[in-house]
Amino acid sequence: MTNENQLHTATKHAGGMRSFKWYCKIFSIVFLYLSLAIVASIYCLPAVKKQHFKGRIERSLAQMYDKDDLGASALFAGNFINLGFWDLPIHKGKISICERIESERNLYRLVGKKLELDGSERVLDVGCGEGVGCALMLQEFSLKEIHGIDLSLAQISRAERINAVSMQKNRGRIFFKKGAAENIPYEPCSFEKIFSINAAQHFESLEKFAKEASRTLKPKGKVVIAALFGTSEKSQQLLAKNILTIKNGIDKTPTVCKFEEILKRNGFCHVKIESIGKNVWQGFDRWVAQGSLKDSWTRNWYKEYRNGLLDYYIVSAEKRE
Numbered sequence: 001m002t003n004e005n006q007l008h009t010a011t012k013h014a015g016g017m018r019s020f021k022w023y024c025k026i027f028s029i030v031f032l033y034l035s036l037a038i039v040a041s042i043y044c045l046p047a048v049k050k051q052h053f054k055g056r057i058e059r060s061l062a063q064m065y066d067k068d069d070l071g072a073s074a075l076f077a078g079n080f081i082n083l084g085f086w087d088l089p090i091h092k093g094k095i096s097i098c099e100r101i102e103s104e105r106n107l108y109r110l111v112g113k114k115l116e117l118d119g120s121e122r123v124l125d126v127g128c129g130e131g132v133g134c135a136l137m138l139q140e141f142s143l144k145e146i147h148g149i150d151l152s153l154a155q156i157s158r159a160e161r162i163n164a165v166s167m168q169k170n171r172g173r174i175f176f177k178k179g180a181a182e183n184i185p186y187e188p189c190s191f192e193k194i195f196s197i198n199a200a201q202h203f204e205s206l207e208k209f210a211k212e213a214s215r216t217l218k219p220k221g222k223v224v225i226a227a228l229f230g231t232s233e234k235s236q237q238l239l240a241k242n243i244l245t246i247k248n249g250i251d252k253t254p255t256v257c258k259f260e261e262i263l264k265r266n267g268f269c270h271v272k273i274e275s276i277g278k279n280v281w282q283g284f285d286r287w288v289a290q291g292s293l294k295d296s297w298t299r300n301w302y303k304e305y306r307n308g309l310l311d312y313y314i315v316s317a318e319k320r321e
């Protein structure tokens with residue numbers, strides 16, 4: 001082989017090596033970008049999706065309570081928005097609108113009794129809706145002040161309008177304010193008693209609610225919640241098949257035992273759980289069956305209660321000293 005040939009081969013070899021190095025560089029850059037994209041999609045996509053889902057739930061909740069005046073709808077009536085506590089046995093005939101409203105008032109009365117009020121207490125209703133329950137508590141129970149908070153400003157405006165007479169008569173004893181269960185707009189140790197009726201199923205975080213209830217209650221203060229909960233870990237997933245508000249995330253159904261754990265790790269003790277489902281679901285379903293929603297998914301609440309997937313509870317607990 002001549003020197004010239006050797007030089008040519010060496011140059012060719014060196015050129016090949018250079019291209020090879022370039023290929024390696026390009027390959028490592030592409031590989032790095034691909035790996036970063038995969039890692040980002042694994043870690044960030046669920047968070048983005050969750051944020052999107054949360055935004056959608058907030059919009060649905062706003063639509064439900066800001067825009068639509070549910071308290072004036074035939075399903076609820078009387079400016080209350082709860083399933084009701086029905087006296088048993090429920091008579092066979094048609095349920096009157098007065099009886100329906102009375103069932104909703106009775107759920108407030110039941111919680112009022114559990115609160116064990118003595119006349120000296122400042123009390124908070126979380127998710128007060130249109131505030132008629134706060135006015136009832138003030139009228140029928142012995143308490144110093146009642147404060148109602150609600151996530152929806154429209155509900156607070158309705159509460160102030162509907163209860164204008166009661167607010168005038170009881171000046172300085174009944175108040176309404178926009179505020180979330182997860183961020184209660186009051187100073188620490190503001191209340192002796194806190195309650196919530198038919199609202200906890202909407203709370204974005206029961207953990208944050210429990211923390212806030214603990215912060216704003218005085219030591220030995222009491223919290224009482226009336227709400228629906230799932231009966232097993234699988235409830236939420238199974239209920240989502242037949243109940244629209246669970247499917248779209250407006251209602252959440254963790255188990256009541258999970259809520260008990262949440263209360264205990266946020267400074268509460270003496271947690272008591274009472275199932276009141278038998279006085280809630282059948283009566284509510286009888287009422288739904290009389291109206292325009294008789295053929296809708298709303299009937300599935302009672303079906304799923306009978307299937308053992310959910311129940312309605314009164315949960316009470318005391319803040320540790």
Ligand SMILES: C[S@@+](CC[C@H](N)C(=O)[O-])C[C@H]1O[C@@H](n2cnc3c(N)ncnc32)[C@H](O)[C@@H]1O
Nearest residue numbers: 065080081082127129150151152180181199202
């Ligand atoms: C079904 S209504 C119950 C109203 C009232 N307690 C009653 O029984 O008539 C539920 C209420 O909870 C409010 N709400 C939902 N999520 C909330 C939250 N995170 N904090 C405070 N209020 C909330 C809604 O705006 C709505 O007015």
